[in-house]
Amino acid sequence: MENWKAIAFLLAAGQGFILSLSLIVRGARGPKASFFLGLILFVLSQELLNAWGMQVRYHQQAGAFRFWNYQSYLVLPLALWFFARLTTLPDYHFKKKYWLFFLPIAAEIGFRCFWQAYASSLQLKRTSLLDNNFWFLWTEILPIVGMILVLWIYAKKLSRFRIAWQRQLARLKPIQYLRLYGLFGFMILLTVLWFSGVILAWPIFSWVNFLLTVCLFGMGYLGYLNPDFFILPTLQAPKSTEKPEFFQYNDLAELQRLHAAFTTDALHTRSRLTLEDVAAHLNLPARYVSYLVNTHCASNFTSFVNGFRVNEVICKLGDPKEQHKTVLALAFEAGFNSKSTFNQVFRQRTGKSPSQYLPAQK
Known part of the structure; x- marks a missing residue:
């Protein structure tokens, strides 16, 4: 049974990496929403690969590549925030200066790699960085709080988008509801489990791994069929009757x-x-x-x-x-x-x- 779990985790993580990298490359050249969706899937694939590593005890092997050092949960709320804005606001443009919001992520990964190299060079017994209260708040609590805030704002944006979409189509089909709320519902469930495991210390991480495995397989299937499945359509803006204060123009x-x-x-x-x-x-x-x-x-x-x-x-x-x-x-x-x-x-x-x-x- 344990071997089957490890195989399922590895296959789902592999599919997630392929899909996420294709979305990232595609988003770098075209619609930025694909780029941030790819970032979300990349972090989730890293988490599942980490579950595989613990399942087969890869982390304890000498000379193991420490891929978990390059994982940051801070990516999730930031990537979801920009994805929400890019898909629900048709005239929203991602500006280069917004990359500054990702500097704390680079700092987290950089310090984790430095700490690993420093401890190894001095042959020190490595203590977990999570034992440090500041590090725990920064890398575990802050992402959860960020996800809760982003999901609350995302819910309001989706509600307004649904109303505008229904005005144009009169009635939404089930597949359109899935496009609208599928990713949002998945992230809600994931955040609830994440909160329960980290804040409440409930033993639910097997459920998190199960959810990630099912969703990465499902999203991979949808992604290969239609990479734009979760990219919402561009809606026509309602006709504005208010003229700006430019009376000098004809x-x-x-x-x-x-x-x-x-x-x-x-x-x-x-x-x-x-x-x-x-x-x-x-x-x-x-x-x-x-x-x-x-x-x-x-x-x-x-x-x-x-x-x-x-x-x-x-x-x-x-x-x-x-x-x-x-x-x-x-x-x-x-x-x-x-x-x-x-x-x-x-x-x-x-x-x-x-x-x-x-x-x-x-």
């Missing part, structure tokens, strides 16, 4: 300039185009450009730009001069920066995937 004239910037200047072909880029091109305040898009186009900025990109791809698909190019090459030329984002937006706009759309056109 809406109709500026709206024509805005459309010309895309139809004539082809701004949408710039990868990672931002609202600030468009505002600078038009020499207009970014808030006023957002008002034009929301009010006169009944859309948010991301959907507005992607509409031009999809239209350009469709036009080129019917152009004999472009037949030598792949659909993905046309998508990148139109400004998309990842295949998954293009496929998702194309399906939302046309009701078909690119592979289904081509035969229908022919």
Whole structure:
């Protein structure tokens, strides 16, 4: 029975590592939500690999690679926070300065490795860092408190997102509820067990390992079928009737300039185009450009730009001069920066995937 546990832990951890690394690489090039989902799965895979190591007594072997030194629970609340914002706020952008929030994680891992090397060089009897009250609060209690706060905020954001989603679809299907609440429910259950084991000292870590094994297998299956399963769709922003305090501008004239910037200047072909880029091109305040898009186009900025990109791809698909190019090459030329984002937006706009759309056109 113990051997089967070890095998199950190792297989689930391996699948989790493969899926998490693929999401991290994909998120580094495209949607950042995939990157932070990959970080979450990476930490959970590390935890399950650690359970395997304890099951087979790998930690006690001479010369064992101390992979557990590179694990930090502080990653979980931070990664979940950014994942929640990126999936529920369509115009939210992750800025480079936000990486500073991850410095305590680097400090934790760096000190743990230093302590290991220092103790080994002096042949000291290694005492657990968890015996230090400050270290225990920093690496065990703080992540749990952070998860509780993030999950509370995440719950409110999901509730607002569900209401907005239902306004557009009238009724959500069970699979859409799973996309909406699946990861959230898993993290809630994991945090409850985590709290019970660390704070209440209940013997529940076998249940944690069981939960991680089942969920990593399940999420791995979903991830291979659809890597964007837990990435929520981009919703159209409600039409705003409140005009910002820019009375000196003529809406109709500026709206024509805005459309010309895309139809004539082809701004949408710039990868990672931002609202600030468009505002600078038009020499207009970014808030006023957002008002034009929301009010006169009944859309948010991301959907507005992607509409031009999809239209350009469709036009080129019917152009004999472009037949030598792949659909993905046309998508990148139109400004998309990842295949998954293009496929998702194309399906939302046309009701078909690119592979289904081509035969229908022919």
